[in-house]
């Protein structure tokens with residue numbers, strides 16, 4: 263054990279390790295809360311001044327993390343800042359910034375580069391730097407390490423470097439950060455052990471892997487697994503609906519198999535900051551190795567087409583009522599990308615609204631968690647508002663929506679989530695799409 267890692271472990275024992283989190287978003291905040299709960303001194307760094315002010319005030323900044331949790335963070339000594347020179351006072355820095363795709367659908371590494379540059383300018387000997395943002399295999403070694411070493415300090419010798427993917431599932435009440443095993447890969451064995459010694463304090467299980475690339479690939483495999491299976495079930499839905507077979511009933515029946523099957527559900531397309539994006543980080547990197555990622559590309563193509571397919575279904579259903587999309591009043595129910603959260607990133611509902619407005623529809627929306635959407639405001643879900651619509655489209659099946667009221671007052675419901683299945687005696691015409 264080197265002198266620097268002995269010092270780190272001594273600080274861990276004394277509970278004096280200062281944890282800096284770069285990027286206080288959907289991933290950074292829950293992680294910070296968990297460290298603060300375990301009495302670590304946590305400082306969140308973010309470029310967004312308002313976000314920092316809200317955190318410092320203990321305000322609720324996202325739906326699934328309530329004010330009580332935010333207050334607990336402050337009471338435990340947690341805080342946030344836009345002053346990146348304070349990086350120098352930290353013992354470890356965890357990078358949780360966005361990794362989107364650029365306009366050419368290629369990895370946009372600008373946030374990771376910018377956060378790493380800020381660390382590099384303020385780095386101190388003995389610090390542990392961990393990248394948690396989802397990314398292609400090789401990022402930590404090929405992109406992050408050289409930027410950090412511009413400081414003159416050497417990875418593995420003067421600072422510790424590791425990659426550990428975040429597996430947070432916002433809104434999932436069954437698992438919180440501490441219950442999800444944490445995969446960790448280190449630049450050296452010592453880096454791995456130092457990172458492991460830190461994370462052991464906040465999660466019930468850590469999974470040490472042999473390299474940073476293995477840890478980076480693990481996260482991608484998990485999300486590609488989801489993207490491909492969602493595409494498979496979406497494709498089956500398209501085939502089975504022509505055969506008048508209900509995909510939802512098929513899934514329920516298949517779920518009874520006690521081994522070798524795991525349910526995935528169809529929907530209006532892919533949403534969120536992960537599934538529509540992360541797989542393409544691997545397909546991009548694969549090209550460098552003269553290889554193709556056919557499953558990823560095909561899954562992307564099928565999942566993207568689902569939104570267009572739903573718009574065709576809406577057009578056909580209105581046509582059957584003697585109406586056109588042009589000038590029809592259509593209410594979109596749920597604009598968040600999945601149920602019971604307020605995150606709209608990459609939400610298929612947004613693309614569907616664009617497609618329908620392009621065809622001349624008069625769109626309104628209702629989402630209990632998204633009050634404003636560009637120039638629109640969420641309308642109230644009243645019997646009168648429902649009756650005024652030519653069609654309602656359920657894009658996100660939030661739990662607290664009154665589906666009975668919809669069943670009673672709507673003329674036409676296009677249900678992409680099987681939300682209306684439990685309604686007894688609806689008078690509305692309901693189409694599963």
Ligand SMILES: NC(=O)c1ccc[n+]([C@@H]2O[C@H](COP(=O)([O-])OP(=O)(O)OC[C@H]3O[C@@H](n4cnc5c(N)ncnc54)[C@H](O)[C@@H]3O)[C@@H](O)[C@H]2O)c1
Pocket residue numbers: 284285286287288289290307308309310313358359360361373376377394395396397428429430431432535536
């Ligand atoms: N959201 C999820 O469910 C989820 C789950 C697992 C992994 N991830 C991954 O975690 C990473 C972060 O995602 P997120 O959803 O938390 O993003 P987010 O947009 O919610 O939060 C990112 C935060 O980083 C800040 N930021 C951007 N550039 C910065 C910089 N240079 N310095 C400091 N702060 C900066 C932003 O202001 C924002 O507050 C991504 O790589 C994502 O793929 C996300």
